[in-house]
Amino acid sequence: MDDRQILLETQKFHGHKCWASTAGVRAGLAALRALGVERSPGTQLYGIIEIGEDHAAMCFGDGIQYTTGCTFGKGNIRKQPYGKLAFTLIEKSSGRAVRVSYKPTLQKQISATPFMQKRAAGIYPNEIPEDEVMEPVNLIWDAAEEDILKIEPVFESDEDFFPEVMGFEPCARCGELVALPYLRVANGKHYCIPCSDYDR
Ligand SMILES: [Zn+2]
Ligand SMILES: [Zn+2]
CATH class of the missing domain: 3.30.60 (Wheat Germ Agglutinin (Isolectin 2); domain 1)
Known part of the structure; x- marks a missing residue:
């Protein structure tokens, strides 16, 4: 699957198109590449996502889940609820890990889009015209990686994994x-x- 296809599939799974799920896809792809691993078909990879509960942009988590294959259904992901758009990806066999976080660079521009103004007024994403919906998505999708993501150096995780x-x-x-x-x-x-x- 090419990157664009992953984004489209994520949007199908997620239920709507939004900047935060797009940021999750970009962060997920960056983490996979930093570790040199493929999307987890089983529980080979483990994710720790730092989004919390009941706040904006938790959609980030669906981008991470779809892209990395670390899912709540498979149990190879957990929340460390700090209310942050960041996550750590671990390759269980080697213990190698990387933390990726979303940078605030584009947030002013995203908040000013008609899509975000309407969302703030309580309008659902599916009730907003397609071109307005795609504006913040494209801002994130087209941005250079170093502008929107902080990719930390690969480190050795001390996470313990128990057999299922x-x-x-x-x-x-x-x-x-x-x-x-x-x-x-x-x-x-x-x-x-x-x-x-x-x-x-
Ligand atoms: Zn969303
Ligand atoms: Zn019972």
């Missing part, structure tokens, strides 16, 4: 499947957390 626990068992009360590490024991029987007396 396989297997499920039905809860003795509700009958629903529960992953083994989440079963709780009471009277010699195995229960899911909501059916047990434990709160976690």
Whole structure:
């Protein structure tokens, strides 16, 4: 897949076109290239993203997920919630890692676009004309890498990775499947957390 195709696929997955998911794609591609690795088909790569909850531009995270293959579904990504558009990519086999962050260079220009003005007024991206939608996307997409990204030197990660626990068992009360590490024991029987007396 060429870079432009990755952007288009990300937009399909993400649900709309926006500057922050575009910044995530650019940051993801830069990190893959810095480590000399391919998008993670399984859990070969691990990502730590620094976006938090309930703030603008969290869309950055979808760009990272699609581009690097570090996804919440596969469990090879986690949030270190600092509210920052930054992430660290780790190659698990070698421990080599790189942190990439989005620079503020273009933010004034992006905030001034009609798209962002409308977003600030509460209009959804899908209700904004295509050419206005693409303006901030293209600003990020066409920018030189050094203008929008800070790519730190590759370093040795001290992250520990544990093997995945396989297997499920039905809860003795509700009958629903529960992953083994989440079963709780009471009277010699195995229960899911909501059916047990434990709160976690
Ligand atoms: Zn978005
Ligand atoms: Zn249950």
